[in-house]
Amino acid sequence: MTESSHPQTVANEGTSSNRADGTSDDVGALFDLLESHDSLAVVCHNNPDPDCLGSALALEAIAEACDVGRVDILYAGEITHQQNRAMVNLLDIDAVQYAHDRLASTELVAFVDHSIPGVNNAVPPDYVPDIVIDHHPMEGVAGTFVDRREEVGATASILAQYLRVTDVDVEERVATGLLFGIRRETLGFMRGVTEAEYDAAEFLHPFADVDLLRRLSDSLFTPATLDSIAEATRNRVVRGSALVSNVGRTAERDALPQAADHLLNLEGITTTVVFGVVGDTVHISARSRDSRVDIGAVMRRTFDDVGNAGGHKDMAGGTLPLGLFGILADESDELCSLVGETITERVFDSLA
Template structure:
């Protein structure tokens, strides 16, 4: 008779749904939690004292060596749902996983515990479907709690600033040609200011040109004021920058204008933001995520329209949670999802594409130049700069392409939009290196606005287009480290 079988005190074998191998601190804690669900549990451990303690606690505990290949014989496995190897011995857990993997059907899940990622890989190779690494779990839990402490601390500081400025007028300034993340974040900030009797207006410059952005503003009826000139800022007691941080950089605020509040998630290289209150978190995917946290912390009611706006803002800035997304973005979206109007969200997401967008997309496809996995396209003169990122997103889906740059001329500037799915490239850094301080962005999405300068004197449009194209292509390829002679057909 197998030694493990001698330890069974009853002829009738236990028939567990969950079999826990190792009754130490973690195994015992898991067994206690499972017992609350009234599941059939059996715990096996090699330590007699531990087994006796488990029995005194009312558990079905058996004495046995979890590395024994015949261990499965001491239980009836017909109802088995999961085997959990949770001892503190990595090698024992690995052997237990391999042994049970060989005898139980694939429908029975095998999970295990490992002390580090190296042992985790060994257990996965042995057949574990999931491996828990307690040090990583503990560190993640602590980090999330520290993040919560930081969020509360920053939120309290914002509330304190508003309390000290109760009753003032506040101009909330967006970056030029604002997107849903910026607009929804400003919308949320106006709701927060109401709690402190602060009258706030949302101010923007440029155009809201993207067809989705227009639908977003119209359907949600978000009030916004177009900036007519620098004198408009004198109408407010204080200003807030939302989804941007530096006066005069991609916004109409004078460079020397004092700022009361800055809330942003972008980095600006060597430029140093300055304000009475600042919350710049480059570790989240959207400014709307930051504002959602404020709303939760300050217990401010979130209307269906505001929830819909913020959710759309997070989704667009993270490219539907595929770009620069963090657990904070998912948590904010989870909070907003049940509060949102999903019929309205569908209308915002699926407006008809404008004729101009189709024309620019056609130009981008026709004028594309490919250098290895980098695609650049000059679309000529444009009336709406929001058509550029749409074209870049479309071209990035082409086979063999990992980086796309689309550019065109509007008024006295060259506008550049870039997209990237090569994890080795930080596109924002590349754009800054290529085009200076008026360029930047995220690892996978970036843009630039370049003054035409001396090029503007060119009277012939074709010559101007060629000069612009040569300059943009050369500077970008040099910054990303691609040989200009490597052009190929695609």
């Protein structure tokens, strides 16, 4: 199937009709679509996290139950976070690097945990995927089957519901992957959790490997990650209840969200933004537990004109090409520090 032949109708855009009530026409529509094709590429977002990986693993199992002959899980970027690496290894997730030619060689293309081509993925911006399953707030989502529910706390909860309302056998590794994805996305059911996550956990728990879940949760982080978190702690700038920190150049991209989570525990702090330069890109992670702050909207408002940014009310992130600031990747740390000061002031101005 070519790019231009992909239909652009929306089956379930932002609705909540696919509930675990055993009577979901929309889930049936997904199965009908899968059963009429022989190959599927499940495209993860860049640097996929447990919610994305668990959802991809579940969609792979559903596709195989629908007799799809070949299923590929694709991702761009890297899988470097210690828990993400452990998840891929221990659950034997066969994820391979994304390449454009893979889109042309498969009949169906699915996005999980993201929804817009070219935004936090390597897919060309003019491409229209066949299947989109996501929980992030986005506009202009198109596809043959779209299930986007921003009122749900994790994409894995949506996939768990698909399994619950069908007769697909729930494999231990799939249940474990989904449950771990939900736990990580909600920080152990403490952030952005909804009734859907509790329902999914209740359904998945009997099928999951609890000992393996514990091993995934206890995955050790590297000394370099600890150093980056320490750098974020040392460089913090606090104004009121907001904290912004610049870790400078780092190879530990996944340390940024960990630092943002860690610093949110500081007394008097309700919003954190941590950023650093990874290669030729500024990566940003943001968190908030202030009911007055929609940190996803703040990130979009602050950086959409110079990069990709967005997320949820309590958790968000973004990327900015370093070249936009006139700084090349091999230039001095002093110049990158000036970029950091610019970003810091921009964040505080937006929060104000």
